[in-house]
Amino acid sequence: EAGVAQSPRYKIIEKRQSVAFWCNPISGHATLYWYQQILGQGPKLLIQFQNNGVVDDSQLPKDRFSAERLKGVDSTLKIQPAKLEDSAVYLCASSLDLYYGYTFGSGTRLTVV
């Protein structure tokens, strides 16, 4: 099966600019997750979708972060405006049944300067 696709792989922006990340999950996986991984830390859940609905966005900084999942397939995560502390790897994952774990994408490394 094809894996979870993410783009871009790398992005460098200045603070206060906006940026968007894209994720295409494994076909048939209803649940999609966006994680933020800051250097030296483990992945932290930002938002979780079940099909095209948000089921958990309690850790998403909603004043600057937004996410959507159109038609229950692809998803985009946006940051506007970016801050220096947003520098991290943004990971997308999908699962058919979480009981058996996630499949991760390769991530987008964001550097805010």
Next chain:
Amino acid sequence: AQRVTQPEKLLSVFKGAPVELKCNYSYSGSPELFWYVQYSRQRLQLLLRHISRESIKGFTADLNKGETSFHLKKPFAQEEDSAMYYCALYVSGGYNKLIFGAGTRLAVHP
């Protein structure tokens, strides 16, 4: 509170030596745990899960509810085992999700 703790940031061993990567958790429900691995320049991938009681690449992990631990073990380390290892806790009830520890870097020297 739900939490996963990996106390070691770095574990350095020689090839052929035993390896134990520590993981402790805090969770009021019935715990289900996973180990994920990230090799250099590769994506994060599932190594093994507690429910399967499997051995993958020679690694095993036993859930100890009394000590709230899920340590990852391998009797003889190989250089290709060098990677970042993350312990993750499955949290259920409403919004099912994985909570990850901070990770341990395993360096296996020749």
